[in-house]
Amino acid sequence: MSDDNAIRRRRKEARPQELLDAALELFVEKGFAATRAEEVALRAGVSKGTLYLYYPSKEELLKAVIAQHLSSQVAAGAQAAERFDGSCAELLNELLARWWENVLESPASGIFKLMITEVRNFPEIAEYYRREVIEPATQIVGQVIQRGIDRGEFRAVDVPFAIHSLVLPLVMLCVHRHSMGACLPPDTVLDGPGFIRQHIALVLGGLLRRDAPLPA
């Protein structure tokens, strides 16, 4: 019996996460409004009623999904940036490539599409997202660029603009993967890592002073 209970308890403790995973998948796939609460429950392997034992409403479920994926998503990046001691170009390379691996290649990447589709319907989420994601991510990348400029590695470009030039394609790629990308034949889909490498090289081409040595 203790054994059964152990399984049961493990099962029970896994429930919220299983529900969040199912919800993320479906909300990203079909949108929040077009997803039925029962679908989420079924995909998580429980009944409709059980969903409501863990989340008081479909909307709270959405918020939980978002909260989970936005918290401490950027903490890791910040630490990497602190410790790194190579050139700024190399650091950017490192940061964005790692970020791609950790976030964009995972199911969590859907969160970006989800944010895009739902912020305007749930305004409280907007501020949360700005504070937890945009702000810190912008800061990390911005600091590296600023450091590159200060060190004479980069030209004196407009830093906020440069951040967008670097980051937006990656985010967009990730959104694409969950919208059009999901409708096209898989071989059509862009090779992520390959693209990132060249993209950073291109933008660095504009960032680097002409007299600076090219990065490896």
Added chain:
Amino acid sequence: MSDDNAIRRRRKEARPQELLDAALELFVEKGFAATRAEEVALRAGVSKGTLYLYYPSKEELLKAVIAQHLSSQVAAGAQAAERFDGSCAELLNELLARWWENVLESPASGIFKLMITEVRNFPEIAEYYRREVIEPATQIVGQVIQRGIDRGEFRAVDVPFAIHSLVLPLVMLCVHRHSMGACLPPDTVLDGPGFIRQHIALVLGGLLRRDAPLPA
């Protein structure tokens, strides 16, 4: 009678467009599923029933909205690319800047968010979008880059990757404007033209051969 009818007919002929405009706004704002048919009607200044005199269902209305904004959206760009006789760098500058003005600054820019949120629910739309927008737009930009490479103006980069590096930030910016951007204080919003100018400069920095002269 002719006069009376004229007024009436003008009204009637304007209805479809008024409805499409209202629908675009609302579908972009709240998503297709979360928008009530009656809301669209009211924003267009008519009653619920009137909507159905012009479009047989909410779904057909969505398709009409999309069809209208995707048709011949890229034709203009193609012509500009044909006629242009300056350097490829200048042509890219010209193309993207003009595209920004014509599309992204207009209400039509919302169509990108709409596509992202709805393609997976309406698969027929995906193919249509690929054929009418992605394919031709990719070709135009791709041809310019290829020409630059052939002429010795650009380095021998991977063309499809380069297209994405150039274009995705603009699209993403535009999506952003209709999602997070609509939730933040207006002064936070990025300056479009300024960004575009620097973005192109940055990427061109990576595209141009180091020994080539910088564009004006």
Added chain:
Amino acid sequence: MSDDNAIRRRRKEARPQELLDAALELFVEKGFAATRAEEVALRAGVSKGTLYLYYPSKEELLKAVIAQHLSSQVAAGAQAAERFDGSCAELLNELLARWWENVLESPASGIFKLMITEVRNFPEIAEYYRREVIEPATQIVGQVIQRGIDRGEFRAVDVPFAIHSLVLPLVMLCVHRHSMGACLPPDTVLDGPGFIRQHIALVLGGLLRRDAPLPA
């Protein structure tokens, strides 16, 4: 102009009847509730609005349809019964055969199906129908049978029962023609006059005293 007006006026004066005809057809075909007012108008060759110039509502149109077809439908039969001087058997033969020709073979035959389907939704119609149709028709046939009994031509059967035995099959045949009959291949449909002749012969076989001479 006078000529145009003449046509117009003729046209106009024919309108109510054209509308009634169209309404009868459609109400019989699809039922009152399932028939749209506009359908009636279109079948009558006018626009939706015009229908309402002649009848204030769909329900009033139904009542007009019914009233038209029930009034004086039986008057003719009554007179024939008065004048006839042959045997009662011959008279019944005559009456029912004629009734079949005049009523059941005409589009007006649909009125029976219409009554069946709609009386319960429009109770005021019931009394009207009883008074105008059932009562007089019953009386006419009943009188003939009663006379036959009084004269010693028929056995002393229950008269109301006998009326039903004679008349119900004809009515049912007629209802059938507008329901199942309309769904089957036309060659399947029963030959009306042939049936009537044998039906009356059969029932007369039971009515006539065994020692009476058979009718021609």
Added chain:
Amino acid sequence: MSDDNAIRRRRKEARPQELLDAALELFVEKGFAATRAEEVALRAGVSKGTLYLYYPSKEELLKAVIAQHLSSQVAAGAQAAERFDGSCAELLNELLARWWENVLESPASGIFKLMITEVRNFPEIAEYYRREVIEPATQIVGQVIQRGIDRGEFRAVDVPFAIHSLVLPLVMLCVHRHSMGACLPPDTVLDGPGFIRQHIALVLGGLLRRDAPLPA
């Protein structure tokens, strides 16, 4: 739990039948189009939504109502006809009287009115009805009459006509009961069994050879 579930399951299992019963009543009373789905639900003692847990649409509910009442409705009659060993006249008496009791006196009798009012709107129902009801019922009665003719009990009448002469009044009576009959004072309504007895006697009077002995 088993007990609780038992009650619950019994409830759930009874629902479809309760809904079918309510639907039959209302569709017969008001017609299919004029009956609201919610009315059916309320009469069955459940809420609007519950109806849709058991039947996917109002139209499917109609089909279920019809299917239930037409299946195996005539099987019993066929068996009785097989086993019977009296005279054909007695057999007809028996068959029709029994049919009256079993079908026409029950709420199921409404199905005839329902068929009449709805076949033309749901063509698939027509074929079904012909195959399941008309065809077999016609055969049973037809065989008895034919046997009577073969045995020299009946005259050589036209069999299909004779079938109609026997059966149509009963069907019509039954239709009447759910249309006009429901609008008249109850005491006006014809006495079914009494009528059937005399009706059969009358028609048999025409069927039987004059030299044959009258049935008891």
Added chain:
DNA sequence: AATGAATGAGGGTTCATTCAT
């Protein structure tokens, strides 16, 4: 008189949520 665009109440159907078991 005739039209047909417009209206909005009404009915079919869905689905978030509740609650008895």
Added chain:
DNA sequence: AATGAATGAACCCTCATTCAT
């Protein structure tokens, strides 16, 4: 804790009716 039957508010869509032309 888990289920799933039941509810009813809400939404899509239809159509009887109106009315400006």
